[in-house]
Amino acid sequence: MYKKRNMLDGLAKGFTYLGALTATFFLGIILYFIMANGLGRFNLALLTSDYHAQYFNGRPLRFEACETCERPDDLSDDILYAPQYGLGLSDTRDRGGNTVIQVTYMHPDSPLHNLVNTNNLNQPVTIAIDTVITRISYTDHPTSLTRRGAASMISDLESGATIYEVSFSTVGGGIRGSLITTLILIGLTLAMVMPLGIATAIYLCELAPINRVTSTLRSLIETLTGVPSIIYGLLGISVFVPLTIRLNLTRGPSLIAGAMTLTVILLPVVIRTTEEALKTIPKDYRLASLALGANTTQTVGKVVLPNAIPGIMTAVFLAIGRIIGESAALIFVLGTAVKDQVRIQENSTSLAVHIWSMMTDEPANIELSSTIALLILIVVLILNIGVKLTVHQLKRKTG
Amino acid sequence: MHTQTDTPLPTKLPNIKASSKNRRIQDTLIKGLLLAIALLSASFIILIAVFVTTRGIIPFITDNNQLGRVDVVGFLTGRVWLGGATFISTAYGAGYLIVNTLYVVFLSLLVSFPVGVLTALFIAKIAPAALSHAMRTIVELLASIPSIVYGLVAAGVFLPWIHSLARAMGTQSSGGNSTFAVVIVLAMMSLPTITAVSEVAIRSVDKNLEHASLALGASPTQTHFKVVLAAAKSGIFAGAILAVGRALGEATAVSLVAGSSRSGPNLGLFDITATITSTMLEGMKETSGIDYDIRFSLGVLLMAVILITNFLLNFIKRKVGKIHV
Numbered sequence: 067m068y069k070k071r072n073m074l075d076g077l078a079k080g081f082t083y084l085g086a087l088t089a090t091f092f093l094g095i096i097l098y099f100i101m102a103n104g105l106g107r108f109n110l111a112l113l114t115s116d117y118h119a120q121y122f123n124g125r126p127l128r129f130e131a132c133e134t135c136e137r138p139d140d141l142s143d144d145i146l147y148a149p150q151y152g153l154g155l156s157d158t159r160d161r162g163g164n165t166v167i168q169v170t171y172m173h174p175d176s177p178l179h180n181l182v183n184t185n186n187l188n189q190p191v192t193i194a195i196d197t198v199i200t201r202i203s204y205t206d207h208p209t210s211l212t213r214r215g216a217a218s219m220i221s222d223l224e225s226g227a228t229i230y231e232v233s234f235s236t237v238g239g240g241i242r243g244s245l246i247t248t249l250i251l252i253g254l255t256l257a258m259v260m261p262l263g264i265a266t267a268i269y270l271c272e273l274a275p276i277n278r279v280t281s282t283l284r285s286l287i288e289t290l291t292g293v294p295s296i297i298y299g300l301l302g303i304s305v306f307v308p309l310t311i312r313l314n315l316t317r318g319p320s321l322i323a324g325a326m327t328l329t330v331i332l333l334p335v336v337i338r339t340t341e342e343a344l345k346t347i348p349k350d351y352r353l354a355s356l357a358l359g360a361n362t363t364q365t366v367g368k369v370v371l372p373n374a375i376p377g378i379m380t381a382v383f384l385a386i387g388r389i390i391g392e393s394a395a396l397i398f399v400l401g402t403a404v405k406d407q408v409r410i411q412e413n414s415t416s417l418a419v420h421i422w423s424m425m426t427d428e429p430a431n432i433e434l435s436s437t438i439a440l441l442i443l444i445v446v447l448i449l450n451i452g453v454k455l456t457v458h459q460l461k462r463k464t465g
Numbered sequence: 466m467h468t469q470t471d472t473p474l475p476t477k478l479p480n481i482k483a484s485s486k487n488r489r490i491q492d493t494l495i496k497g498l499l500l501a502i503a504l505l506s507a508s509f510i511i512l513i514a515v516f517v518t519t520r521g522i523i524p525f526i527t528d529n530n531q532l533g534r535v536d537v538v539g540f541l542t543g544r545v546w547l548g549g550a551t552f553i554s555t556a557y558g559a560g561y562l563i564v565n566t567l568y569v570v571f572l573s574l575l576v577s578f579p580v581g582v583l584t585a586l587f588i589a590k591i592a593p594a595a596l597s598h599a600m601r602t603i604v605e606l607l608a609s610i611p612s613i614v615y616g617l618v619a620a621g622v623f624l625p626w627i628h629s630l631a632r633a634m635g636t637q638s639s640g641g642n643s644t645f646a647v648v649i650v651l652a653m654m655s656l657p658t659i660t661a662v663s664e665v666a667i668r669s670v671d672k673n674l675e676h677a678s679l680a681l682g683a684s685p686t687q688t689h690f691k692v693v694l695a696a697a698k699s700g701i702f703a704g705a706i707l708a709v710g711r712a713l714g715e716a717t718a719v720s721l722v723a724g725s726s727r728s729g730p731n732l733g734l735f736d737i738t739a740t741i742t743s744t745m746l747e748g749m750k751e752t753s754g755i756d757y758d759i760r761f762s763l764g765v766l767l768m769a770v771i772l773i774t775n776f777l778l779n780f781i782k783r784k785v786g787k788i789h790v
Binding site (some may be wrong): 071074088094095100103116265266268274295296330337361387390421425426439 | 489
């Protein structure tokens with residue numbers, strides 16, 4: 067009899083292990099995919115460079131080959147080198163995953179440092195390391211193209227042909243614009259939501275009479291938490307975008323309207339977190355302050371709020387995490403066009419919307435999306451640790 | 466009082482009176498300001514209700530620049546999004562979107578509910594302390610991952626899997642974009658919600674119940690499954706309701722793996738699908754006209770579906786909660 071029971075118990079226990087294993091598997095697969103696809107491209111240059119490549123057509127000023135540009139001894143074997151032009155090329159893949167020919171070495175005396183723009187001969191342009199060469203055409207030789215690879219381009223250059231025109235572009239695929247947009251959104255949103263949220267929490271927790279009106283206020287604010295973020299997007303385009311246009315701040319979807327929408331999304335979170343922090347402060351603190359002759363304003367400002375700072379910090383961390391992760395609402399209010407020059411009166415994309423924008427393009431750019439996702443995950447992880455630390459601090463402070 | 470003129474009061478006293486009056490005024494002002502801000506915070510939900518609803522109704526009551534009125538009944542029961550021969554049409558049918566949305570959320574709950582509750586039981590009762598702590602961290606991490614990342618992983622990992630699975634089973638799938646993919650991504654996203662709420666519910670079960678069960682000769686595992694889970698069912702159900710509400714409103718992750726079906730209902734696991742939210746995110750390039758305004762109608766529809774589902778589930782919860790096992 068017990069044997070059967072033990073078996074059934076073991077089976078039931080096994081199921082709970084299986085459940086936990088499934089949850090672990092879900093997290094594992096997310097982390098593995100993001101790391102495997104994103105880690106390789108994750109570097110500082112990605113964070114500081116433009117998304118849209120800039121294209122140039124340049125022509126050399128003088129047509130003689132370089133005589134001092136010999137292959138340096140310390141040059142890596144992977145780099146193919148054309149001594150006549152002092153140019154080192156490699157086959158690489160750009161951030162979109164396409165095969166490209168990239169400049170990996172330039173001799174200081176290389177004649178390709180001094181080119182002029184084909185369309186405007188007075189404008190100098192220059193090839194630098196990391197530039198992507200898309201085409202070199204010659205006056206007396208067939209054109210070298212990207213798809214034939216770096217080796218073919220080098221042998222064309224070495225054939226002694228005279229360069230007519232070099233087409234090249236910057237690398238592109240960077241996320242500087244989206245990163246700046248996200249940072250601006252965080253700044254603007256916090257500047258609006260923190261005062262609003264803290265003031266509301268103080269009113270509800272410290273000053274509000276216990277009556278119908280207060281409980282209605284509470285439930286109206288609480289209802290906001292159940293609203294899906296895509297509906298906030300509709301609120302943004304039907305209220306905040308027209309409002310900012312009316313105030314002559316913008317002419318369409320913008321960072322300002324985006325921050326306003328995020329403010330509404332975050333209000334319930336900030337209010338609830340702040341209220342919870344206020345509730346943990348012992349009543350004795352307030353009574354002591356009032357007994358010493360301070361009025362309510364002084365008590366709240368000088369006794370209650372300073373003690374609630376760890377809780378308010380928790381709210382800030384939660385808010386930042388939500389802003390970074392928000393996508394559906396911002397697609398409506400911020401637009402989906404990736405920008406390199408960010409202005410708060412104009413549309414742009416945050417990091418999360420940047421991912422959405424690339425994933426809905428044909429073909430989807432999974433590699434750069436994963437790199438951005440990795441950045442988002444790292445920040446979210448740091449914020450999580452921040453929340454834990456502040457909660458710990460709050461507990462220690464109030465015992 | 467008559468001696469006041471002879472012995473003037475110290476000069477400080479009136480100042481104290483004045484300052485105490487000032488501080489009373491300060492209190493009133495600050496209180497008024499805070500009340501105003503609290504009213505502003507509470508007004509946003511009303512703004513949402515009023516503005517989204519008004520713009521959502523416009524396609525049904527105006528003639529939409531000579532395109533004609535959108536038929537309400539057709540909208541609610543239609544099986545084709547933008548039917549008719551031409552693009553110049555107001556034949557929006559969202560009936561199949563309602564069915565699809567409820568269908569994928571129901572299927573995802575079939576996965577996330579058992580897994581979530583078992584994980585919660587594992588964390589709260591069965592796992593050794595260290596393992597329990599690690600599992601809770603894992604669930605917290607899952608909860609903090611933004612939905613777009615879930616969508617990206619689903620698009621990168623599950624779509625190829627589903628595509629080859631469909632081929633192995635002798636059916637077609639549009640590059641993996643399917644009901645199946647939507648179900649998986651929604652199940653993954655609901656899991657942490659269900660687990661976290663269930664864990665709290667399981668932990669708050671009265672210890673005496675457990676002791677009584679153990680004293681009657683039940684094994685610890687029998688107690689966990691038959692007594693603790695039964696006692697915590699109201700809380701567990703609340704977690705499921707919360708998860709359903711979120712899954713119904715989830716947009717970006719779903720839109721990356723749904724495949725934008727234009728007619729339905731799409732009940733096949735490997736068929737492309739579309740939900741209310743994924744259709745709202747379709748073709749964001751246009752910015753005016755009825756094709757844009759119809760999103761607001763879908764938004765109103767989404768809110769109605771969420772409210773009705775919530776109401777029904779809470780009704781069932783009250784019924785189920787009354788039955789004692």
